[in-house]
Amino acid sequence: MREHETPTARRPGGAIALEGIEKTYRDGATSVRAVAPVSFAIRPGEAVSIVGPSGCGKSTLLRLIAGLDRPSAGRVVVDGAVVAGPLADLGIVFQRDLLLDWRRVLDNVLLPAEIKHLDLGAARQRATGLLAELGIAEFAGAYPWQLSGGMRQRVAIARALLPQPSVLLLDEPFSALDALTRDQMNVTLQQVQASEGVTTLLITHSIVEAVFVADRVIVMSGRPGAVLDDIAVEFPRPRRLSLRETPGFVDIMRRIRLHFERAGVLDG
Amino acid sequence: MSADRAFEVAGSPAPPRPRAVARLGATVVLPLISAALGLGAWEALVRINHWPTYLLPAPSQVVGEIVREWPLLLGELGATVLASAAGFVIALVLGLAAGAAIAGSRTIDRMLTPWLVIAHAVPKVVIAPLFLVWFGFGLKSEILFVVTFTFFPIIVNTVVGLNAADPELLQLVRAMGADRWQILRKIRFPNALPTIFAGIKISVTLAPVGAVIGEFVASNKGLGHLLIQAVGNMETPLAFAAVTVFSVFGVGVWKLAELIERVALPWHASQRERRQTSQS
Numbered sequence: 001m002r003e004h005e006t007p008t009a010r011r012p013g014g015a016i017a018l019e020g021i022e023k024t025y026r027d028g029a030t031s032v033r034a035v036a037p038v039s040f041a042i043r044p045g046e047a048v049s050i051v052g053p054s055g056c057g058k059s060t061l062l063r064l065i066a067g068l069d070r071p072s073a074g075r076v077v078v079d080g081a082v083v084a085g086p087l088a089d090l091g092i093v094f095q096r097d098l099l100l101d102w103r104r105v106l107d108n109v110l111l112p113a114e115i116k117h118l119d120l121g122a123a124r125q126r127a128t129g130l131l132a133e134l135g136i137a138e139f140a141g142a143y144p145w146q147l148s149g150g151m152r153q154r155v156a157i158a159r160a161l162l163p164q165p166s167v168l169l170l171d172e173p174f175s176a177l178d179a180l181t182r183d184q185m186n187v188t189l190q191q192v193q194a195s196e197g198v199t200t201l202l203i204t205h206s207i208v209e210a211v212f213v214a215d216r217v218i219v220m221s222g223r224p225g226a227v228l229d230d231i232a233v234e235f236p237r238p239r240r241l242s243l244r245e246t247p248g249f250v251d252i253m254r255r256i257r258l259h260f261e262r263a264g265v266l267d268g
Numbered sequence: 269m270s271a272d273r274a275f276e277v278a279g280s281p282a283p284p285r286p287r288a289v290a291r292l293g294a295t296v297v298l299p300l301i302s303a304a305l306g307l308g309a310w311e312a313l314v315r316i317n318h319w320p321t322y323l324l325p326a327p328s329q330v331v332g333e334i335v336r337e338w339p340l341l342l343g344e345l346g347a348t349v350l351a352s353a354a355g356f357v358i359a360l361v362l363g364l365a366a367g368a369a370i371a372g373s374r375t376i377d378r379m380l381t382p383w384l385v386i387a388h389a390v391p392k393v394v395i396a397p398l399f400l401v402w403f404g405f406g407l408k409s410e411i412l413f414v415v416t417f418t419f420f421p422i423i424v425n426t427v428v429g430l431n432a433a434d435p436e437l438l439q440l441v442r443a444m445g446a447d448r449w450q451i452l453r454k455i456r457f458p459n460a461l462p463t464i465f466a467g468i469k470i471s472v473t474l475a476p477v478g479a480v481i482g483e484f485v486a487s488n489k490g491l492g493h494l495l496i497q498a499v500g501n502m503e504t505p506l507a508f509a510a511v512t513v514f515s516v517f518g519v520g521v522w523k524l525a526e527l528i529e530r531v532a533l534p535w536h537a538s539q540r541e542r543r544q545t546s547q548s
Contacts, residue, residue: 066443086443098437102458102535114454115446143535 355414367426425467429460
């Protein structure tokens with residue numbers, strides 16, 4: 001599928017294992033337990049969504065996997081190695097696109113290549129290919145302020161994917177977008193995820209988004225976050241938005257909603 | 269089609285644009301009208317009341333003096349420009365370096381910042397005569413006085429700008445593997461540029477003021493020296509001519525700083541508004 005020369009060969013991998021992870025935040029005498037013991041594994045190339053109510057520790061889990069924070073107990077293992085600091089073989093997309101205002105789109109995408117001292121010629125080709133795949137090739141020379149919110153997030157995804165990471169972490173990347181744009185971004189994300197073959201973990205509040213994008217949905221309880229359910233989503237890819245109206249899709253959404261209703265997060 | 273082009277051609281084609289004419293009127297013609305009214309009133313008051321020239325010369329007399337003494341004024345302006353430019357460049361280099369050091373090291377911050385605050389609080393005009401004592405009569409004193417006058421806005425804005433990077437963005441680039449030098453070069457410094465330019469624009473207009481004060485006390489060259497001499501000799505039209513040339517120089521320096529800012533920061537919000545307005 002990949003038409004362009006890549007700046008680095010993809011390292012085989014992207015297997016993630018959370019083993020009895022706990023996280024408690026302390027501030028003086030007060031402490032907040034954000035994550036109860038959580039264990040699950042993600043296979044290489046798998047797309048997993050984590051859905052749960054606000055404050056359930058979803059983003060904390062993402063930070064722990066990325067190595068941006070340390071667990072209070074348990075350990076995160078990526079490709080057989082315990083995570084002890086920021087992961088090198090990783091792409092992250094946050095809720096805010098965090099594009100650099102002073103760089104044009106193409107130069108924003110090239111940022112990780114510059115930081116990692118990759119071959120810039122090959123990286124430029126790869127970046128151009130990614131922008132085309134994400135449908136924003138004609139905006140390569142634009143400044144971020146000239147783009148819509150959806151376009152900006154596409155650029156952020158291209159930037160995260162540029163160095164061909166084994167793992168892509170997305171922390172509510174579409175929650176600030178309007179509903180139509182968000183739907184389109186869901187379609188785009190699952191296409192790119194499939195073509196790149198990258199292990200993907202999506203943190204989201206949206207049940208429909210979680211199911212549409214993923215091979216598995218992990219449902220989390222309110223604080224302290226614990227795994228309530230782990231649901232396989234076995235619809236073929238590529239997926240179309242009409243999939244969301246099929247009985248199988250609706251059944252999975254209902255199953256997730258029931259968890260939240262029982263937990264008192266949603267009123268049935 | 270480039271993206272810029274895509275955005276620029278989105279509107280209707282250009283030919284005669286009444287809005288552009290109206291904008292030209294608002295930005296150029298209206299200030300000219302107010303200037304003509306003010307100068308006309310000044311001219312009339314001087315002539316009707318027969319005020320002596322040594323007290324207040326009419327604008328026409330000032331213009332005549334500028335034409336008559338142009339070689340002298342130009343020579344003195346050159347001396348003022350030299351002191352201003354040299355002092356400003358030294359202040360810029362020192363301010364950026366010290367600002368980066370303070371923003372990058374908590375130890376340096378704690379060691380230097382209290383003294384900088386105290387030094388900044390000292391009224392600089394009052395210490396101008398001391399420069400004559402310390403550094404002697406001439407260009408060196410003048411330049412060092414300009415440095416003292418222009419250094420603080422640059423260092424303060426550099427520190428503020430470098431410390432203003434988005435923490436989540438810093439976290440993202442650290443996750444990419446960026447080291448401190450890369451973060452400074454690729455994130456903190458470009459992010460700080462608008463703030464640094466704000467400091468530069470303040471300093472660049474302070475530089476000629478500092479040079480003129482330096483020339484008052486420690487030089488026999490420059491517009492400041494000419495001004496003191498003219499006032500002492502009751503040559504008020506020459507004093508007004510010097511002030512006029514100095515003012516034009518100050519405005520020119522400000523406009524130059526604005527131009528450099530516009531070229532260096534085409535992405536900044538202030539320039540976006542300008543671009544959008546010019547396209548509307």
